[in-house]
Amino acid sequence: MGVSGGADSLALAIAAATLPDPFGAVIVDHGLQPGSAQVAQRAAGQCRELGLDPVLVYPVQTAGDEASARAARYEQFELALSRTGAQRMLLAHTRDDQAEQVLLGLIRGSGTRSLAGIPAERGPYRRPLLDLSRKQTEEICQDARVDYWEDPSNSDTGYRRNLIRHEILPFLAERLGGHLPEALARTASLAAADADALDQWAQTAKEQHGLNLRELSTLPVAVASRVLRLFAIEAGAKNVGHERTQALCALAGIGGPKSKSAGPVQLDGKISAFRRGPVIVFTRTGSTTDH
């Protein structure tokens, strides 16, 4: 499991230590704050005391921002999986993390996949604490007399997530009452079910219809646009977000009239899309992939 030394991951370590299966821990030291090596060693000591084995501490060098720290962390998780031969990596995201993720998605104007938030299962990652609140994880640590670390960057409201965590969610909860994290987490699980169904439908439609525009135009826009995106990614395109998917839809005449121009729509990864008669064609510099 991934342990940061915070209440959430130590609560998960406490729970895992009671299970018959052996669990190991990996602690990534991002080196972002002075004293981070001591924080990592302290968490490692706590994991060993709980009986986790092996306990690995991986120091990494990052560019200093949240995104590169995250990328480095997941790289180390992959390394730990391959070195130990473990099949799964448990992470201790809570319902509060989920609520923040959904609100961040709403602020960006995201669709269902993004509103689905943090997945409980994806690849080797499992997140068994998504139904617990952060406060409950703190109580588990207190009951077990395990001191947890409070990340000082977590109270820096300069980060968008922390602004949501420390100001916006408490403000909304106080003004609107109700159970806001629970409500947002429910939105995530409803959106996840819808997004899974649409992705499945798009996969089937891709196999059935290919890139035939006449057939694609008979599908709901939510499905046809996913089919285009799947083909673009298959052709090697990267970062096919909302704006690029919209451009592909205009090229294909999905959800509106066909664009006057037959292309190219340029995509990251040196991929261009063209409309050629009844189909869309993706080309990479120097080669052509017709579908």
Ligand SMILES: Nc1ncnc2c1ncn2[C@@H]1O[C@H](COP(=O)(O)OP(=O)(O)OP(=O)(O)O)[C@@H](O)[C@H]1O
């Ligand atoms: N430095 C770390 N070393 C090992 N595991 C970590 C570390 N930081 C976070 N984790 C794992 O990830 C979980 C979520 O941590 P946190 O909420 O800080 O990450 P996040 O940035 O919100 O999520 P994401 O995984 O999407 O980056 C923790 O409960 C823990 O299991």
